[in-house]
Every structure is written in structure tokens, then in C-alpha cells.
Amino acid sequence: MADDNATRPAAAPGRNAEFHISELFFSRTDHRGVIASGNAVFQRISGFTYEELLNAPHKVVRHSDMPKAVFWLLWHRLQKGEPIGAYVKNKTKGGGYYWVFAVVMPITGGYLSVRLKPSSKMFEKVQGIYKTLRDKELAAPSEITPEASAQDMIARLKQAGYPNYVAFMAAGLTAELMSRDKIGGKPVDDRLEAFDTMSRAVGEIFAEANALYADFRRIEQIPVNLRLQASRCEASGGPVSVISANYSNLAREALAFAERFTDFGQRVLDEISLGLFMMGSARLQREMTAAFRAEAALESPVDHEREMALLSAHMKRCGEMARSTVTRIQEQCENFIDDSRRMRRFISGLDVTRVTCRIETGWLPDDDGGFHDIIDKLDAFHEDVERRMKRIDALNDNIIERTTTLLNRPARRNPAATAAQ
The missing domain is CATH 1.20.200 (Fumarase C; Chain A, domain 2)
Structure with a gap:
């Protein structure tokens, strides 16, 4: 399946860039978020060449649908030396998009992000929360700061049954790994x-x-x-x-x-x-x-x-x-x-x-x-x-x-x- 994806053209504008549930990709950045390395799956799915990705800020793949709340939480935890997991919608070079669950951790000299394809029921719920947050951010850009939006997001997650963000990201990663195992016919972890x-x-x-x-x-x-x-x-x-x-x-x-x-x-x-x-x-x-x-x-x-x-x-x-x-x-x-x-x-x-x-x-x-x-x-x-x-x-x-x-x-x-x- 990975070989078939390797020959697939980049997603057209507004279209989902498909990749197989078994595929994983990673990128490594410095402390500023500038891409220092990545694997072939990341390069292929993003549609950018290695020359365009390396030494570019990671926001080169940032999609405009993403609420600022998520990135505020991401940097808030990483700068404290803490890991974070988050659902992220990225854009491709051709104007398409792809969703991932990203696990980002501090390492010596910067950060390492490993990503997998989300497929759980939890993913569906998160998309709704993200849309609500992003609509509010766009409706009042001068009034809603990224931090305020992040607090709004945490409040919504509490209403959904997650006492804090760590509980949410743990549940998200677990749900995605278990869903991935089920789709792949693997035994329960x-x-x-x-x-x-x-x-x-x-x-x-x-x-x-x-x-x-x-x-x-x-x-x-x-x-x-x-x-x-x-x-x-x-x-x-x-x-x-x-x-x-x-x-x-x-x-x-x-x-x-x-x-x-x-x-x-x-x-x-x-x-x-x-x-x-x-x-x-x-x-x-x-x-x-x-x-x-x-x-x-x-x-x-x-x-x-x-x-x-x-x-x-x-x-x-x-x-x-x-x-x-x-x-x-x-x-x-x-x-x-x-x-x-x-x-x-x-x-x-x-x-x-x-x-x-x-x-x-x-x-x-x-x-x-x-x-x-x-x-x-x-x-x-x-x-x-x-x-x-x-x-x-x-x-x-x-x-x-x-x-x-x-x-x-x-x-x-x-x-x-x-x-x-």
C-alpha cells in the first residue's frame, strides 16, 4: 500500500491527501520550529521537496483551519520541557490537506514530532471542537487571544469528560493506536x-x-x-x-x-x-x-x-x-x-x-x-x-x-x- 501511495500525485486544492493507516512520519526541528530533518513519508504527503522543507519553518505546512489555541498549548508545554499530543490539520504544497495525530517532544537541540493517521471516533468529535474555536477566533481576531482560545478549548474538553489537557491527549493517542490496531487486524495492546x-x-x-x-x-x-x-x-x-x-x-x-x-x-x-x-x-x-x-x-x-x-x-x-x-x-x-x-x-x-x-x-x-x-x-x-x-x-x-x-x-x-x- 505504501508503494501505491508513493506514486500518487499530491492532493489537489481542497482535497484530502490520502495515506495508509500503517504509515508514520516524523520531522525534527530546532527550538525555533525550523525543520532540520524528516522522513520520506512526510516529504511525500506534504508535496514539498526536501529542499523546500529543510531549513523552512514548520508552519510551512500549517493549515488555516487550525485554531490558534492548539499551537498556543503546544508551545506552552514544549517550552516547559513537557511532551504534547494533538490532532493537527496540515496543508500540502498543492493546497490539499491531511490530518494527523502528532506526538511532539523536546529533544536535545529542538523538538521531534512523530505523526500517525487518525481514525477513531474521538477524532470526529475533535474536528467539531476545532471548527467552533476557529470560527470564534476569526469572528473576533482582536479580542480572542491564542491563550484565551486555549482556555476555551480546555473548558470544552472538560465538558466532554477530560479533566485536563494531559488526560485528553492521552485518551487521544490511545484511541488512535487502538483504532489503528483494529483496522490493521492486530491484537489488543x-x-x-x-x-x-x-x-x-x-x-x-x-x-x-x-x-x-x-x-x-x-x-x-x-x-x-x-x-x-x-x-x-x-x-x-x-x-x-x-x-x-x-x-x-x-x-x-x-x-x-x-x-x-x-x-x-x-x-x-x-x-x-x-x-x-x-x-x-x-x-x-x-x-x-x-x-x-x-x-x-x-x-x-x-x-x-x-x-x-x-x-x-x-x-x-x-x-x-x-x-x-x-x-x-x-x-x-x-x-x-x-x-x-x-x-x-x-x-x-x-x-x-x-x-x-x-x-x-x-x-x-x-x-x-x-x-x-x-x-x-x-x-x-x-x-x-x-x-x-x-x-x-x-x-x-x-x-x-x-x-x-x-x-x-x-x-x-x-x-x-x-x-x-
Whole structure:
């Protein structure tokens, strides 16, 4: 198929420049974005000669349909030394166009971009977002800055279910690689699937942690109501007032600790998104290196041996970065086991206080059923908390198992989670 494409003429104005789903291409630029190198697929699809591409700014292939938001985000991350993935519509020399998913990373002396053909359902949604952003930019060019447009884009991605841009670019690369595998008849990539499973598990932890925090906020008023009810019983209600005050203090500490659970969920979700992106990037670099090795016999002004060395070194670096991210995820999840145990100690203290409160209120008059209603609410709260904690522990244990498989190392299991399974 690649041979057929090699003889295909450049796309006519306004037409899509077709290339095969299996083809990958790359370009390398300096820190200013000036093209220093590229492979034969890039040269052929763009329609420019090597002489026209080399030493030209990369914007020579920039299409006017692209929102400025994307390029602002791209340079914002690259200048901080961070990788980025983005859907990009490029133009050909003949006025045609072609879409790619680009993975761009800082390297010594500049940046390296490896690109593949997008084919997923996610790609279709992104085109709609891009058109909306670009229409707004063109309608008010003096009012909407590239940075403002980028913030608009991030807000739209959040509405679509992506908490931040890293989560979006990780999901995009994963979707494209999996779609590419399916079209090519390849088996499911186990590593990408493992990350996808971890991402969903952390999403559930985040949801349960937020619900746990909300539960603690809802019961803040219960000890106050208990003291008010006890005050109606004059001196005999004194012990209940003391118990409810103790419960209130413990619940306040548990609430502060519950907030740490939500922070953990966000931190690990960010790490998993980055790890997923780096895992996909490492795989893409391996394929790109193999594809470029096959171009050795082609005539071009590109120093093939030098570029091969750069690609190979970058492929290794991506793999190391992916593994490092997986290690950080596992370490955070193992630390979370200690946080979970501390949280359970708070809950145990609350539970003892609740039982004591039930015993003490049993001796007091309850003509209006006030004590009964309050204790029932505490019982329901404790049932919810226990259910959420078991679920959080089990999900965290599942993530540790996945990272263990990826790293091929022993895992530290949470006894509470093991018992809950």
C-alpha cells in the first residue's frame, strides 16, 4: 500500500491527501520550529521537496483551519520541557490537506514530532471542537487571544469528560493506536489496555472519594442536633452532649482526611494520564524507528544514520519515562494504603462513639422520636462510609496489581481490600 501511495500525485486544492493507516512520519526541528530533518513519508504527503522543507519553518505546512489555541498549548508545554499530543490539520504544497495525530517532544537541540493517521471516533468529535474555536477566533481576531482560545478549548474538553489537557491527549493517542490496531487486524495492546483499566479505576476512586467527603459534610449538623435533643433532658442528657461533642471532633478530623482522598485521586489520575501517553509514545517511537530504518536505501539529503541514532535514543528515553511514571503510580497507591488505614482508624473511633451514643440515649425519654431519628441517620452514614471505603481499597489494590504487571515486581497488597474481595 505504501508503494501505491508513493506514486500518487499530491492532493489537489481542497482535497484530502490520502495515506495508509500503517504509515508514520516524523520531522525534527530546532527550538525555533525550523525543520532540520524528516522522513520520506512526510516529504511525500506534504508535496514539498526536501529542499523546500529543510531549513523552512514548520508552519510551512500549517493549515488555516487550525485554531490558534492548539499551537498556543503546544508551545506552552514544549517550552516547559513537557511532551504534547494533538490532532493537527496540515496543508500540502498543492493546497490539499491531511490530518494527523502528532506526538511532539523536546529533544536535545529542538523538538521531534512523530505523526500517525487518525481514525477513531474521538477524532470526529475533535474536528467539531476545532471548527467552533476557529470560527470564534476569526469572528473576533482582536479580542480572542491564542491563550484565551486555549482556555476555551480546555473548558470544552472538560465538558466532554477530560479533566485536563494531559488526560485528553492521552485518551487521544490511545484511541488512535487502538483504532489503528483494529483496522490493521492486530491484537489488543495489553499495556495500553492496562492503563485504560487503571484510568477507569482511579476515576471511580475519585468519584467515591468525593462522595465520601460529601457524606462527612452532610453529617456535620447531626452532633449539633444530638446535643440540642439532649439539652431537653436537663441533667440526664449531659453524657450524650459530651459524646456528641467527641463525635463532632472526630468527624471534623475525618473530614479533613477525606479531602486527602480526593487529592490522591486527582494526583494519580494525572500520573496515569501521563503514563498512558508515554506508553503510547514509546510504542509509536519503536514503530517509527523501524519504519525509518526501512528507508535507508532511499535517496534524500537527510543524514539517515544520524537520524536513526536520534530516533533510537528517543525511543529508549520514552520507554524509560513510561516506566518511571508507572513506578510513581505504584508508589502513590502503596502510600495510599497507609492513608486508608488511618482513615479507618478515624471511622472506628466514630463507630465506637456512635454505639456508645445509642446506649446512652436508650436511657433517655424520647417522646418525639428525636434521638431515634438522629441515631438512624448516623447508622446509615456509617454503612455508606464502610461501603465506600471497601470499594476505594479494592480499586486501589486493582491499580497496584496492574502496575505490578507492567513493572514485573512484587506488589504490596491492602489487607482490608483483600478481605473485601
